[in-house]
Amino acid sequence: MLANDRSSSPMLTKVRVVLCDTQEPGNIGAAARAMKTMGLGRLHLVRPRQFPHGEAWRLAVSAGDLLDAARVHQHLADVTADCHTVFGISARQRRVPLPLLSPRQLGPQVLACAAAGPVALVFGGEEAGLDNSDMARCDTLVSIPSHPDCRSLNLAAAVQLICYELRLAQLESGTSGLARTGAPRQAFEGWLAALDAALADSGYYQNKNRELALEALRRSLQRAAFDRAELQMLHGVLRALRAAPPAAGKN
Template sequence: MHDQLRIVLVGTQHPGNIGSAARAMKTMGLGRLVLVSPQRFPHPEAVALAAGAADVLDNAVVHERLEDALADCSLVVATTARRRTVPIPEYSPREAALRLVQEQASGQVALVFGRERTGLENEELQLCHASVSIPANPDYSSLNLAAAVQVLAYELRVAALEHAPAEADRATTIDELPASHEQLEAFFAHLAELLREIDFHKGKTPDIVLQRLRRLFQRARPDPRELRILRGIFSDTQRLLRKPSDS
């Protein structure tokens, strides 16, 4: 199950939490673990707390940057314990699980967990398409990382069992799939470059405008062909801007 779905742990401080998360994953049929800048890994404590899920640890992939961990993903959902200032769609655990399971039938997807104490930074959240929060007791909402992984892994398993995708629903070509995270980030960089060249921001900070445009295109889920068309427009516009005038 979930060959296309990865669990991503960012900046995990305690190796035991990595092992416990691996155990939580394996009990629900998940095997793809990706670690971003873990403070201590590999580590004997991780193996001890994996309790039979050492194969998940052995196959774990480690990256230094979250961007690299998500490069080939078409849908990324971030877990967060509190409302953030970053404008991002919010799903319930059941909604998030269903979206991820449906999307993984035709592309790579990721569920991202942040640091034990501080979670994900706003810059990291901006790399994600949506967020999910576990509706814990508001009077005592502290949830261990591995426990959070277990809750959402359970929801993923339920969604997979109840909504197994039909083979006919799979896209038939690469260009019919939503663009990958890497393709979108290259598009956003090109868009930012063009906006600077046409002086769109008029000396004002570009952050808010770029953040809103990022959300717009992440909601639209363009495919690679559509991004190529847009980037072709950008390139032609830049070429005309740089062309010396006849005068």
């Protein structure tokens, strides 16, 4: 299992969850609870319809401290002024000229950005999502891959899902010795180097240009975009094949 799960996670203290135009106070509380279950704590509210409100504290359950500390603003710009990067979250298919990330891609990227300064994750209101002027403050759009038959997640559920990805990224960065930025690429190259060494030992390159042959393998295999767990699995495969006695004539 993942270790280090109570870590102070200094990166996550740089992350602000910003709820714009929230209509239901209960959703603010549920969002606070969702944040706290994933180790996030900085809640900002932009133009909430009703706050403070008892319903928020009721649904926050044990995350009332996040509501006590929440800051209320009139303009998104007041929250994002000193932010290094602003991510807008959407479950809709938006046509905006912004870089687009999946929630899974977001996690490591937020941690990398948080190393440089505060980061904002901006959620729009329950009905309309992010409006255009708020969207204009975002550097990057995060699209939740919801099903076309039912695109719109409950606000707190979306917060839960995004904060979960941040927590996973934080737990993974805590357990791996790799640098956060560009880690997937490095990890892939590490596996490719192991494959290269195994092939060199096996004589695979005997009648080949090693550099070109390796490049062909890199090109084919990197298309799969293996994640860390998959690369671990593939390291295991390679180890097993290398340790096995020769099976000439087979395959």
